[in-house]
Amino acid sequence: KAGVTQTPRYLIKTRGQQVTLSCSPISGHRSVSWYQQTPGQGLQFLFEYFSETQRNKGNFPGRFSGRQFSNSRSEMNVSTLELGDSALYLCASSIGQGRSYEQYFGPGTRLTVT
Amino acid sequence: AQSVTQPDIHITVSEGASLELRCNYSYGATPYLFWYVQSPGQGLQLLLKYFSGDTLVQGIKGFEAEFKRSQSSFNLRKPSVHWSDAAEYFCAVGGDNDMRFGAGTRLTVKP
Numbered sequence: 544k545a546g547v548t549q550t551p552r553y554l555i556k557t558r559g560q561q562v563t564l565s566c567s568p569i570s571g572h573r574s575v576s577w578y579q580q581t582p583g584q585g586l587q588f589l590f591e592y593f594s595e596t597q598r599n600k601g602n603f604p605g606r607f608s609g610r611q612f613s614n615s616r617s618e619m620n621v622s623t624l625e626l627g628d629s630a631l632y633l634c635a636s637s638i639g640q641g642r643s644y645e646q647y648f649g650p651g652t653r654l655t656v657t
Numbered sequence: 658a659q660s661v662t663q664p665d666i667h668i669t670v671s672e673g674a675s676l677e678l679r680c681n682y683s684y685g686a687t688p689y690l691f692w693y694v695q696s697p698g699q700g701l702q703l704l705l706k707y708f709s710g711d712t713l714v715q716g717i718k719g720f721e722a723e724f725k726r727s728q729s730s731f732n733l734r735k736p737s738v739h740w741s742d743a744a745e746y747f748c749a750v751g752g753d754n755d756m757r758f759g760a761g762t763r764l765t766v767k768p
Contacts, residue, residue: 547700635701642756
């Protein structure tokens with residue numbers, strides 16, 4: 544079974560631009576969660592989608608948004624990029640929603656904002 | 658809200674030596690606890706998890722962890738470390754709405 548895939552793997556953007564990251568979950572998984580990983584803040588939860596609905600959201604500004612499609616693929620969008628948005632963005636999928644379900648992580652998208 | 662503390666930022670052990678990585682959590686209800694490993698440039702891989710039952714949990718790659726409710730701890734152990742175990746290790750607690758991760762412990766393995 545293929546793992547979680549994220550595209551692109553690397554991205555360089557300029558301040559003020561917007562960016563869209565994509566995540567394809569493991570086949571059969573209906574929940575997708577997004578995390579931001581930085582050296583200073585560590586791993587922080589962004590949001591979780593299940594059955595095309597955002598179920599939970601972390602403490603991030605409205606510039607961070609996402610969506611999930613009917614095939615469970617998910618996209619994350621960051622508008623008006625800031626230097627502090629430079630990070631590794633990780634996507635994780637699980638069969639169901641909630642803390643009891645095991646999450647499988649993708650390799651991440653490395654975003655650099657200049 | 659739940660939180661996780663990993664007191665050790667960096668640990669160095671010799672190959673073949675035993676390993677213990679510490680994790681303390683704070684959560685009001687029954688915790689769902691996880692240990693993940695991350696190699697450079699990679700995503701996170703689940704090593705093991707604790708939901709309920711036996712407090713000693715076996716995971717992949719020879720790792721185990723023990724849940725101690727009285728100490729709010731979930732320490733990760735391995736009896737004999739291999740060079741390939743060098744990586745960053747994250748403890749996490751699954752809360753009501755999200756997963757909270759510790760800051761991570763970087764493991765260096767000396768030959």
